[in-house]
Amino acid sequence: MTVVSWIRRSLRDFDNTSIKKASREDDEVVPFYCVDTDYFREEELGYPRVKFWRDSLKSLKERMDEKGKDLVVRKGNPVEKLEKVVEETNANKVVVNQDYTPYFRQLVKRVREQLDVELETVKDVVMFDKKEITTNKGTPYKVFTYFMKKWFEREKRKPERHRDYVVPDLESDRIPSLEELGFYKPEELVWQWNPSRKGGLERLEGFKEKIGFYKERRDQPSIDGTSKISPHLKFGTVSIREVFWEMEDLKREKPEYSDGVKEWQEELAWRDFYFQVLWNWPETVNNAFLEDFRDINWSKNDKLFEKWAKGKTGFPFIDAGMRQLRKTGWMHNRARMAVTSFAAKDLWLDWRKVHDYFSRNFVDAELSSMIGGVQWAYSIGTDAQPYFRIFNPWTQGEKHDPDGDYIRRFVPELEKVPDEYIHRPYEMPVQVQKKSGCEIGVDYPKPMVDHEKRRKKALENFKRMKK
Numbered sequence: 160m161t162v163v164s165w166i167r168r169s170l171r172d173f174d175n176t177s178i179k180k181a182s183r184e185d186d187e188v189v190p191f192y193c194v195d196t197d198y199f200r201e202e203e204l205g206y207p208r209v210k211f212w213r214d215s216l217k218s219l220k221e222r223m224d225e226k227g228k229d230l231v232v233r234k235g236n237p238v239e240k241l242e243k244v245v246e247e248t249n250a251n252k253v254v255v256n257q258d259y260t261p262y263f264r265q266l267v268k269r270v271r272e273q274l275d276v277e278l279e280t281v282k283d284v285v286m287f288d289k290k291e292i293t294t295n296k297g298t299p300y301k302v303f304t305y306f307m308k309k310w311f312e313r314e315k316r317k318p319e320r321h322r323d324y325v326v327p328d329l330e331s332d333r334i335p336s337l338e339e340l341g342f343y344k345p346e347e348l349v350w351q352w353n354p355s356r357k358g359g360l361e362r363l364e365g366f367k368e369k370i371g372f373y374k375e376r377r378d379q380p381s382i383d384g385t386s387k388i389s390p391h392l393k394f395g396t397v398s399i400r401e402v403f404w405e406m407e408d409l410k411r412e413k414p415e416y417s418d419g420v421k422e423w424q425e426e427l428a429w430r431d432f433y434f435q436v437l438w439n440w441p442e443t444v445n446n447a448f449l450e451d452f453r454d455i456n457w458s459k460n461d462k463l464f465e466k467w468a469k470g471k472t473g474f475p476f477i478d479a480g481m482r483q484l485r486k487t488g489w490m491h492n493r494a495r496m497a498v499t500s501f502a503a504k505d506l507w508l509d510w511r512k513v514h515d516y517f518s519r520n521f522v523d524a525e526l527s528s529m530i531g532g533v534q535w536a537y538s539i540g541t542d543a544q545p546y547f548r549i550f551n552p553w554t555q556g557e558k559h560d561p562d563g564d565y566i567r568r569f570v571p572e573l574e575k576v577p578d579e580y581i582h583r584p585y586e587m588p589v590q591v592q593k594k595s596g597c598e599i600g601v602d603y604p605k606p607m608v609d610h611e612k613r614r615k616k617a618l619e620n621f622k623r624m625k626k
């Protein structure tokens with residue numbers, strides 16, 4: 160008898176729960192991956208994320224093949240391909256790591272309906288899922304603070320190796336190239352990621368030197384003060400248990416890092432929080448979590464959207480965030496909050512349009528965290544920013560990028576603008592514009608909207624909708 164370990168988003172061979180579980184059930188395991196062509200058709204994907212996924216998968220296959228634990232890759236419809244592998248191996252069971260998206264739920268349903276094989280889903284991607292952490296009444300949490308308290312109190316699994324197993328000899332399809340899948344590198348993108356297990360472990364190791372300062376530095380986008388481990392967590396080149404426990408161990412070695420470690424682990428708890436929100440309220444993929452705000456008439460104005468997406472709003476901190484995304488495939492969390500809030504309350508852009516753009520451009524695009532983050536900034540989600548708290552796009556920059564280093568790095572036309580005007584270049588006298596080689600309205604735009612007017616309008620709109 161044989162067990163299939165159906166690998167999907169956890170692209171690693173260490174502490175991978177589905178491999179672990181399969182290896183405990185039987186001596187013969189089929190590590191199987193399907194390049195799901197349905198997914199490529201249905202989802203809003205983009206080059207950075209697809210490249211990260213493909214390179215990580217390729218690296219995993221090479222690694223497993225080298226160890227004699229060949230990863231069987233097939234390309235096509237996942238239900239059909241899984242059925243074929245089950246038939247070829249006479250497998251009596253399939254184990255897959257639980258995912259929390261509506262797409263995965265559908266997939267599991269189809270497998271259970273169509274295939275004559277037992278399918279077991281196992282928790283791997285998060286520390287706690289579904290309804291493991293609930294209120295005392297047993298309902299899922301809508302407020303993060305209470306969720307987090309229990310998240311820290313609960314005992315957590317440690318990373319574990321799988322048992323040794325043998326693999327049957329099966330054919331594999333070639334992993335398609337990005338071009339074959341229809342993805343081409345955008346001109347502006349400068350690739351800076353190492354999508355592999357090695358890359359993930361290096362990221363984690365490198366961050367150990369920084370985590371002690373995380374609390375002070377995490378909100379300054381000009382500093383490389385966060386882990387940038389998000390795409391590795393997304394594609395599972397490292398496990399959530401590894402990243403949590405590595406830092407627990409570090410805390411014991413360096414107790415002075417404790418505050419930084421705690422603050423960082425809180426972010427891992429946010430990640431779990433949003434996964435359980437997506438699981439318990441899957442309708443939030445298309446609808447605001449807060450019912451009062453479901454029928455807001457958001458704008459679909461393409462002109463406004465284009466300026467925002469290209470980082471040509473005339474608000475330097477916002478433009479720096481959007482251009483960091485275009486250039487690197489990643490955006491600092493502070494900038495993510497500021498640009499999304501600007502899209503919401505200054506431009507009144509449909510949050511789904513903003514979400515789709517992020518989805519196509521973020522290397523770490525994760526449905527749960529993205530819906531959570533976008534709806535938070537739009538004041539329409541779980542534990543969201545209250546609608547009357549509206550970020551000021553200039554003071555966000557003044558506070559979190561006081562010297563304008565972040566702005567200058569990503570908005571080169573402002574490079575020579577003096578410090579006193581870096582956040583409000585439109586106030587530069589003509590002489591200063593000439594001297595800094597930045598003519599407003601020519602080299603860099605005037606602010607695209609009147610923030611004060613837009614703020615008032617947004618407040619009125621929200622108030623009208625609030626029941």
Ligand SMILES: Cc1cc2nc3c(=O)[nH]c(=O)nc-3n(C[C@H](O)[C@H](O)[C@H](O)COP(=O)(O)OP(=O)(O)OC[C@H]3O[C@@H](n4cnc5c(N)ncnc54)[C@H](O)[C@@H]3O)c2cc1C
Pocket residue numbers: 377385386387388389390392393423426427429430431433490491492495496499517521523524525526528529530531532533536
């Ligand atoms: C509008 C918006 C959209 C977002 N979209 C995504 C997304 O698609 N994918 C994604 O992974 N994160 C998303 N986030 C959360 C957060 O911005 C990123 O996780 C973080 O910037 C990644 O950088 P890092 O790995 O250096 O984070 P660190 O600060 O080092 O944090 C460590 C890890 O904790 C998790 N984390 C951190 N902050 C959050 C958060 N607010 N919510 C959930 N998990 C968090 C991530 O897995 C992250 O890698 C979004 C936030 C906002 C405001």
